[in-house]
Every structure is written in C-alpha cells, then in structure tokens.
Amino acid sequence: MEIGTSNLVLAELTRATELVKKLQAHIDSNCSADAGRALTKEILCCLDKSASMVSESARSLAESPRSEDSVVRKDRENKCKKRKTQAKWTSKVRLGSGPGVEGPLEDGYSWRKYGQKEILAATHPRGYFRCTHLKSQGCLAMKQVQRSEDNPSVFDVTYRGTHTCQPKPAARAAGAAPQPRNQDLLLSFQTGLKVKTEGLDSKSPEPASDFSFPSAPEALTFSPSSTLDGCFVLGGFSSAFISPASSESNYFGGQNLQAAEWDFTEIVSAATCADHTHSTMFDMDFLQNSLDLDLDFPFDAYSFPPIN
DNA sequence: CGTATTTGACCAGG
DNA sequence: CCTGGTCAAATACG
Numbered sequence: 436m437e438i439g440t441s442n443l444v445l446a447e448l449t450r451a452t453e454l455v456k457k458l459q460a461h462i463d464s465n466c467s468a469d470a471g472r473a474l475t476k477e478i479l480c481c482l483d484k485s486a487s488m489v490s491e492s493a494r495s496l497a498e499s500p501r502s503e504d505s506v507v508r509k510d511r512e513n514k515c516k517k518r519k520t521q522a523k524w525t526s527k528v529r530l531g532s533g534p535g536v537e538g539p540l541e542d543g544y545s546w547r548k549y550g551q552k553e554i555l556a557a558t559h560p561r562g563y564f565r566c567t568h569l570k571s572q573g574c575l576a577m578k579q580v581q582r583s584e585d586n587p588s589v590f591d592v593t594y595r596g597t598h599t600c601q602p603k604p605a606a607r608a609a610g611a612a613p614q615p616r617n618q619d620l621l622l623s624f625q626t627g628l629k630v631k632t633e634g635l636d637s638k639s640p641e642p643a644s645d646f647s648f649p650s651a652p653e654a655l656t657f658s659p660s661s662t663l664d665g666c667f668v669l670g671g672f673s674s675a676f677i678s679p680a681s682s683e684s685n686y687f688g689g690q691n692l693q694a695a696e697w698d699f700t701e702i703v704s705a706a707t708c709a710d711h712t713h714s715t716m717f718d719m720d721f722l723q724n725s726l727d728l729d730l731d732f733p734f735d736a737y738s739f740p741p742i743n
Numbered sequence: 744c745g746t747a748t749t750t751g752a753c754c755a756g757g
Numbered sequence: 758c759c760t761g762g763t764c765a766a767a768t769a770c771g
Contacts, residue, residue, distance in 0.1 A: 549762095552763095553761095554760085554761075555759090555760065561762090563762070564761075613761055
C-alpha cells in the first residue's frame with residue numbers, strides 16, 4: 436500500500452483506538468448513553484473510512500501498476516481535467532438565514548453566480564457561484580448553494596477551493612471590523628467548531644421565485660461544537676499531507692500529488708458517512724481544501740510563476 | 744456603460 | 758441516455 440494511504444489508515448485506526456478507550460472510560464463511569472452512542476458512531480466511522488481507504492488503495496494498485504500507464508492516464512486527464520478536478524467539492528456548511536433576512540448569509544466574499552440547476556432529488560434548484568475575482572486575481576474559490584429540503588430557511592453551502600484573492604480595499608470601510616474569511620471558517624472547523632445557524636428564524640415565507648439569493652450582509656453565527664472533545668486526530672494527516680500541500684516547492688511537484696488526489700477524494704467521501712453536523716468532516720474538508728488549491732491551481736494564475 | 748444575473752445549451756461522466 | 762456542472766448570450770441592474 437502506498438505510504439500516504441498507510442499513514443491515513445493508521446491515523447484512522449489510532450483514532451478508533453482512542454475512541455474505544457474513551458468509550459471504555461465512559462462505560463466505567465457509567466456516563467450518559469448519548470455520549471456512548473456518539474462515541475460508537477465515531478468509531479464505526481473511523482473503521483469504515485479505514486476500510487474504504489484500504490480497498491481503494493488495493494483497487495488503485497490493481498488498475499495502474501506501472502508508471503507508463505499513469506503517464507498515459509495523466510495525459511488523458513489533462514484533456515478533460517476540467518471536469519475531473521472540478522467535480523470535487525470540499526467543505527459543506529449549513530447556513531440559516533438570520534431573522535428577516537432572505538437568502539444565504541454573506542460569508543465575507545463576493546460571489547458571482549454562474550449557473551443554477553434543478554436537481555433531481557431536490558425540490559429546490561442549486562445555485563452555482565464563483566469568486567468575483569476569478570478574472571482579476573485568479574481566485575478559484577467556488578461554492579454551491581442549495582436550499583434545504585426540510586427547512587427552507589436553511590441553506591446547504593458547499594465550498595470548493597481556497598480564496599487567493601485579496602480582500603477588496605474599497606470594501607473595507609474605515610474602522611469596520613474585517614468580515615470572517617473563508618480560511619477563518621475552515622480554521623474554525625479545524626478547531627472543532629461547527630457552523631450551523633439553523634433555526635434562527637423561519638418566518639420567511641417562500642419568495643415569489645422559490646429560489647433567490649439576494650445577498651444580505653449578515654454575520655455568521657458560530658456555535659461551539661457540542662460533540663466530542665478533541666474530536667479529531669490530525670497527526671497522521673498532517674505528516675502525510677499538510678506539509679507538502681503548504682510547501683510551495685511542491686506545487687506542480689509531481690506524481691505524488693496525483694496519488695494524493697484520490698486519497699483525499701476517498702477520505703472526503705468516506706467522511707460523509709459521519710453525521711454531517713459533526714465537525715469531523717470539516718476537518719477532513721479542510722485538508723482537502725488545501726490540497727485542492729494545489730491540484731486546481733491554474734498555471735497562469737497570479738503569484739505563481741509558470742513552470743518551465 | 745460596465746458589471747451581475749438569468750437561463751437554455753452544451754458537455755463530461757456514470 | 759440521464760444528470761450535474763459550466764458556458765455564454767441575453768438581459769437586468771446600478
């Protein structure tokens with residue numbers, strides 16, 4: 436198995452072990468059944484992730500054992516790279532609108548809508564947005580927004596990519612506090628916060644057009660996660676991925692990124708087996724986010740010289 | 744008049 | 758062939 440994958444699996448197993456210990460402690464001190472259930476869920480998820488990592492790794496090895504193949508494959512991927520790489524979404528956040536506010540919350544960035552699509556399994560269409568500064572600054576951040584099925588005042592927002600754009604100078608009114616940036620949100624996820632403003636107010640009847648996003652300036656509400664303390668172990672992951680991803684020398688660096696790609700895809704998809712209100716997946720998504728920056732970064736983007 | 748949104752067409756992947 | 762994601766022309770907005 437690949438080194439990176441082993442690390443990931445190891446991290447998951449280690450985490451599962453820790454959780455089992457915790458569960459044992461809970462049982463010994465006959466704590467609440469809820470806490471126990473939460474732990475059990477966590478553990479199962481860990482094991483599930485590990486299992487899928489292992490099976491995916493095995494499959495991958497069987498499919499492309501030789502390097503020539505991967506060269507060919509890479510070539511092909513370059514042709515249809517767009518879909519391939521962009522089909523991966525990174526972080527998911529549930530946002531409710533504030534009282535009296537229609538539409539999703541302002542997250543501190545300016546977005547331009549580039550599409551809307553009726554989704555088969557959803558009653559409400561999905562809106563597609565990309566950063567306004569895509570052209571001016573090559574900012575690749577995107578998001579997709581969908582009104583929740585059960586609670587119309589809640590929006591499921593899925594982010595992809597990291598903002599590389601600078602905050603608009605003009606938009607900074609003198610003395611105004613900086614708005615929360617996406618990175619901050621992600622960091623919050625990392626530290627175990629969850630973003631969920633659901634149920635603040637649902638007085639808003641459906642707007643005439645069932646689905647509209649008049650942007651309204653509104654602060655995000657953060658609530659400390661009530662889930663497990665120290666809910667995620669970053670150790671194995673950071674050694675395997677965070678450092679390379681954050682090291683500039685590894686940009687466009689080579690096949691290891693290719694390999695890392697499916698690792699993360701797998702992880703993220705596996706992470707969705709967790710209750711989506713749980714902060715774990717945000718941690719995962721955070722990692723994916725930083726990697727995606729590498730994979731999706733256009734070579735002509737500002738701030739990075741083209742490769743020779 | 745420049746910028747943002749809307750919306751049907753188009754395309755890739757499954 | 759179906760679906761989700763993106764493009765781009767037309768349109769609306771400030």
